[in-house]
Amino acid sequence: MTANAASPNHLQLTRDGQLRHFLTLDGLNRELLTDILDTADSFIEVGERSIKKVPLLRGRTVVNLFFEASTRTRSTFELAAKRLSADVLNLDINTSATSKGESLSDTLLNLEAMASDMFVVRHAQSGAPHFIAQSVTPGVAIINAGDGRHAHPTQAMLDMLTIRQHKGGFEGLKVAIVGDILHSRVARSQIRALNELGAEQIRVIAPGTLLPRDVESLGCTVEYDMAKGMKDLDVVIMLRLQKERMEGALLPSEREFYRLYGLSQDKLALAHPECIVMHPGPINRGVEIESAVADGPQSVILNQVTNGIAIRMAVMSMAMGGQVAERQQKLNELNELNERGLA
Amino acid sequence: MSGNTISSSASLKITGGRLLDGHRSETPNRALLIRNGRIAATGEAAEAAGADQTFDAKGCVITPGFVDLYCNLREPGNGQKGNIVSETRAAARGGFTTVCASPETSPVNDSRAVTHLIQDGADAGSPIRVLPVGALTRGLEGEMLSDMAGLTAAGCIALGNGSRGVRNARVLRRCMAYAQTFGLTVMLRPENQSLAADGYAHDGLVTARLGLLGIPEVAETASVMEMLLLAEETGVKLHLSQLSCGRSVEMVADARRRGIAVTADVAMHQLVFTEDALAGFDSRFHLRPPLRSEADRKALVAGVREGVIDAIVSQHLPHESAAKQAPLPDTEPGLSSIESVLSLGLGLVKRGELTLAELVRGLTSGPASVIGLPASISQDEIADLCVFDPDANWTPSSQSLVSAGHHAPVLGQPLPGVVRLTLAEGREAWGGA
Numbered sequence: 001m002t003a004n005a006a007s008p009n010h011l012q013l014t015r016d017g018q019l020r021h022f023l024t025l026d027g028l029n030r031e032l033l034t035d036i037l038d039t040a041d042s043f044i045e046v047g048e049r050s051i052k053k054v055p056l057l058r059g060r061t062v063v064n065l066f067f068e069a070s071t072r073t074r075s076t077f078e079l080a081a082k083r084l085s086a087d088v089l090n091l092d093i094n095t096s097a098t099s100k101g102e103s104l105s106d107t108l109l110n111l112e113a114m115a116s117d118m119f120v121v122r123h124a125q126s127g128a129p130h131f132i133a134q135s136v137t138p139g140v141a142i143i144n145a146g147d148g149r150h151a152h153p154t155q156a157m158l159d160m161l162t163i164r165q166h167k168g169g170f171e172g173l174k175v176a177i178v179g180d181i182l183h184s185r186v187a188r189s190q191i192r193a194l195n196e197l198g199a200e201q202i203r204v205i206a207p208g209t210l211l212p213r214d215v216e217s218l219g220c221t222v223e224y225d226m227a228k229g230m231k232d233l234d235v236v237i238m239l240r241l242q243k244e245r246m247e248g249a250l251l252p253s254e255r256e257f258y259r260l261y262g263l264s265q266d267k268l269a270l271a272h273p274e275c276i277v278m279h280p281g282p283i284n285r286g287v288e289i290e291s292a293v294a295d296g297p298q299s300v301i302l303n304q305v306t307n308g309i310a311i312r313m314a315v316m317s318m319a320m321g322g323q324v325a326e327r328q329q330k331l332n333e334l335n336e337l338n339e340r341g342l343a
Numbered sequence: 344m345s346g347n348t349i350s351s352s353a354s355l356k357i358t359g360g361r362l363l364d365g366h367r368s369e370t371p372n373r374a375l376l377i378r379n380g381r382i383a384a385t386g387e388a389a390e391a392a393g394a395d396q397t398f399d400a401k402g403c404v405i406t407p408g409f410v411d412l413y414c415n416l417r418e419p420g421n422g423q424k425g426n427i428v429s430e431t432r433a434a435a436r437g438g439f440t441t442v443c444a445s446p447e448t449s450p451v452n453d454s455r456a457v458t459h460l461i462q463d464g465a466d467a468g469s470p471i472r473v474l475p476v477g478a479l480t481r482g483l484e485g486e487m488l489s490d491m492a493g494l495t496a497a498g499c500i501a502l503g504n505g506s507r508g509v510r511n512a513r514v515l516r517r518c519m520a521y522a523q524t525f526g527l528t529v530m531l532r533p534e535n536q537s538l539a540a541d542g543y544a545h546d547g548l549v550t551a552r553l554g555l556l557g558i559p560e561v562a563e564t565a566s567v568m569e570m571l572l573l574a575e576e577t578g579v580k581l582h583l584s585q586l587s588c589g590r591s592v593e594m595v596a597d598a599r600r601r602g603i604a605v606t607a608d609v610a611m612h613q614l615v616f617t618e619d620a621l622a623g624f625d626s627r628f629h630l631r632p633p634l635r636s637e638a639d640r641k642a643l644v645a646g647v648r649e650g651v652i653d654a655i656v657s658q659h660l661p662h663e664s665a666a667k668q669a670p671l672p673d674t675e676p677g678l679s680s681i682e683s684v685l686s687l688g689l690g691l692v693k694r695g696e697l698t699l700a701e702l703v704r705g706l707t708s709g710p711a712s713v714i715g716l717p718a719s720i721s722q723d724e725i726a727d728l729c730v731f732d733p734d735a736n737w738t739p740s741s742q743s744l745v746s747a748g749h750h751a752p753v754l755g756q757p758l759p760g761v762v763r764l765t766l767a768e769g770r771e772a773w774g775g776a
Binding site for chain 2: 011026103104105123125126127128130131134135147148149150151185188212213214215217218
């Protein structure tokens with residue numbers, strides 16, 4: 001017997017299959033993911049103009065709701081919203097309402113009452129954006145800017161954009177994700193995107209303590225030995241290692257982790273000569289990646305940051321488009337009913 | 344029904360239903376005569392007798408009233424989540440005539456005073472029998488023994504730890520040895536807390552995909568093994584409560600073969616749902632122990648079928664809506680389940696996973712024997728009965744539930760099985776609607 005819960009698709013797509021929230025990549029098909037990438041491509045050009053604005057979200061209010069600290073993600077969301085001509089409000093919730101004991105629902109209902117059109121949500125708990133979209137403010141477009149260990153869909157899509165720019169596409173690609181998969185919302189979204197877009201091989205490289213149980217069910221293969229895992233790679237994605245992991249008895253020491261799973265020039269030499277190096281940031285130099293690699297010719301880490309703005313513009317404009325289309329559709333249906341009533 | 348509410352002083356004749364208890368196979372269309380709170384006659388003698396009132400049970404199944412070994416009535420201390428009146432009424436609606444009240448109240452039921460408070464509340468407002476379970480350790484802190492003999496004298500039916508663990512194995516061993524002195528039953532939910540840690544979902548496919556914090560299977564099985572070994576050594580009567588893993592069922596079966604006095608139960612929702620229920624972050628299915636894999640579910644159902652698991656419990660744990668209105672990890676575990684236990688079970692019968700007789704055994708004679716109660720439909724027995732129509736449907740909704748908590752396992756979908764009449768000691772506890 002299945003529970004009668006809403007599927008993510010039911011929640012984030014309109015009846016016509018348009019995006020209206022952006023919560024997870026689960027359930028989004030290749031066509032829609034490609035559409036996001038193509039839309040982002042068209043926005044890259046906007047960033048190169050002297051006046052970097054388009055009027056797509058003019059008159060709309062976007063609230064950046066960050067329940068967890070972030071500099072880079074929040075700034076790129078803010079820039080993206082401003083380039084779309086939206087009014088932007090930034091709220092760091094750890095320091096305001098919730099510390100006064102107000103519940104998450106109450107905080108959000110107050111913001112909704114200020115006629116917000118879109119919430120960009122980062123939260124430490126997996127599923128928080130789902131909860132908001134489903135139970136709290138269904139009329140506001142919710143963009144997931146990272147929830148717990150669950151998903152970071154805009155990060156994964158900007159990574160896909162970066163890969164497509166350098167490799168032309170995804171067919172036949174061998175990609176590895178290295179490091180702390182267990183705690184990584186980025187890795188979960190990347191694995192999902194790479195599978196949907198048709199990458200040939202997705203490897204996760206990590207010790208057993210940093211892998212979720214049944215990780216293969218996500219659509220990847222496990223490699224404990226980094227030297228083996230690097231063979232023939234087209235793309236290697238390094239993940240940030242949080243210092244807390246040593247305290248939780250998941251790893252013995254940073255030094256041992258770097259020796260076994262850090263990306264050094266020696267290990268990179270085992271991959272395909274044109275292998276690109278990616279990292280969602282912020283980088284721990286000397287913990288998961290050698291400085292010479294991070295700054296080297298194969299690194300595309302700074303392209304990722306630039307692409308972040310374009311991807312976020314794409315997702316925000318598409319979700320707002322879906323919300324508007326849905327409202328219009330409901331209005332039309334209502335009008336039709338009224339007319340029939342008159343006739 | 345002819346006339347008004349059935350009282351214990353009047354006599355009642357129930358005609359036309361199929362009788363079924365856990366001790367024998369189904370008997371079609373036998374009448375029952377109930378007088379002075381007891382079954383006065385069955386069969387032809389009942390048919391021939393006159394009665395003040397009659398109840399036509401055509402198309403219905405008549406079973407002993409259901410017995411729930413693990414239920415939270417929330418009183419004293421958690422009035423926002425439920426109270427004895429609301430939750431025992433919900434139980435009566437579900438066909439239950441006896442519920443064991445978990446000691447996890449506020450304050451914890453670790454003293455005669457709290458036991459009496461629960462009994463007084465039940466005497467004043469419960470339509471069914473409430474049997475308090477005493478706390479195994481003081482304050483359920485897992486450090487000092489509770490006054491087990493005193494609690495038993497006050498009316499506690501067994502000693503338990505509710506949903507909390509006894510972290511220290513030395514304390515657990517001494518609890519068992521002390522309980523064994525007086526022949527008391529200990530009801531324990533097995534969970535190794537250092538392995539469960541901060542988890543709130545089954546460590547498996549869904550946690551991998553959704554990035555939820557997992558409770559590994561071994562958090563339960565390591566604890567089951569420890570409890571079985573300690574029970575073997577101390578000779579205590581051990582009842583393992585709310586099992587969730589297939590491996591636990593195997594271990595219980597092995598222990599029984601070795602002669603260890605162990606019984607076990609499982610929550611009905613563990614027989615029906617799996618980890619997939621969390622796929623949409625539905626906080627209703629935030630449960631402890633968590634819903635596990637399909638293989639575990641099948642093994643638990645087989646455990647009930649084969650009698651390794653003696654009892655099916657409701658694990659009723661009602662909440663106010665705020666407790667569930669948050670991102671999944673921040674919500675409280677538990678369901679308002681007692682009103683739909685029978686219906687979920689009938690769903691299993693419809694799908695051929697259990698027979699009706701196995702289901703009824705798990706709800707009546709199985710749990711009754713764990714706490715030493717009778718549960719059969721025969722002359723002179725106390726008239727604790729449930730009359731239900733297995734072919735009628737009802738649709739649970741937050742408006743229609745009797746429980747103060749509105750987070751039922753199924754909402755807005757029709758379920759089979761409607762309780763027409765619950766009789767507790769011959770009195771009408773639920774008259775159907």
